[in-house]
Amino acid sequence: MQYDINAIKKILPHRFPILLVDRVMELNTNVSIIAYKNITASEPIFQGHFPDQPIYPGVYMIEGMAQAGAILAFESQDKEQINIQGKIVYFMSIDKAKFRVPVTPGDRLEYRINVLKTKGTIWVLAAKAYVDDKLVAEAELKAMIVDK
Numbered sequence: 001m002q003y004d005i006n007a008i009k010k011i012l013p014h015r016f017p018i019l020l021v022d023r024v025m026e027l028n029t030n031v032s033i034i035a036y037k038n039i040t041a042s043e044p045i046f047q048g049h050f051p052d053q054p055i056y057p058g059v060y061m062i063e064g065m066a067q068a069g070a071i072l073a074f075e076s077q078d079k080e081q082i083n084i085q086g087k088i089v090y091f092m093s094i095d096k097a098k099f100r101v102p103v104t105p106g107d108r109l110e111y112r113i114n115v116l117k118t119k120g121t122i123w124v125l126a127a128k129a130y131v132d133d134k135l136v137a138e139a140e141l142k143a144m145i146v147d148k
Contacts (some may be wrong), residue, residue, distance in 0.1 A: 001027045003035075003071070011074050012067055013088060017044045020064035021111070024071060032114045033072040037064050041105035056103035061137040065127035066091050068111040069141055073123045077145070089143050092122075097139040107131045121145040 003011075003024035012019065026034040039056050046054040070089035103109055109129055116124040122144050129137040 001075075003027070008071065011071050014067060018063070019067070020060060021067045021071065024068070027072060027075055029072075029076040030115060030118065032112070033068050034110065034112050035068040035071065036108050036110045039103055039105055039107045039109055043105070046105065054105055056107070056109070058097070058099040058137060061099070061103065061109065061129050062094055062097060062127075062139055062141075064109065065111050065113060065125075065129055065137075065139065066094075066141055066143070069113045069123065069125045069127060069143060072113055072115070072125070073118075073143060073145055076118075086148055087145050088148050089145055091141060091143045093142040095140040095142075097137070099137050101131070101134060101136040103129075103131060103136055109136070116140070 005022060008021055008024065020037050021035045022037050024033060024035040045057060045060065049055060049057055073089055109131060112128045112130065114126045116126050125141045127139050127141050128135060
């Protein structure tokens with residue numbers, strides 16, 4: 001199942017400049033998601049990080065993976081039992097974060113998120129980010145779906 005930016009904006013509350021998922025390429029409910037963000041030279045963050053050598057911040061990579069994970073969590077919910085419009089995902093912890101290769105303008109940052117476990121509204125995710133099939137960042141994320 002694929003989602004364009006308009007479908008993503010119906011799921012996530014984030015908006016420019018902090019909406020960090022451009023498209024969902026594949027989603028298997030309760031299992032995994034593959035999504036991406038196109039990194040462009042016009043990203044506002046590059047005005048300060050760093051103007052002469054633009055590098056996409058690691059915290060933005062983590063946030064992008066978290067947003068992809070939130071889409072996976074929301075889309076895995078039973079729509080008959082939960083109204084996602086009244087819910088939001090809060091991240092509880094970020095563990096084992098590693099940044100392996102700098103990400104720069106022109107890269108397509110692909111998020112690959114897998115469910116490690118879920119219990120009720122709590123999700124534990126293995127999150128990895130790739131550029132051209134090269135691992136650039138990874139982390140273990142824990143999140144909870146809560147009322148707004």
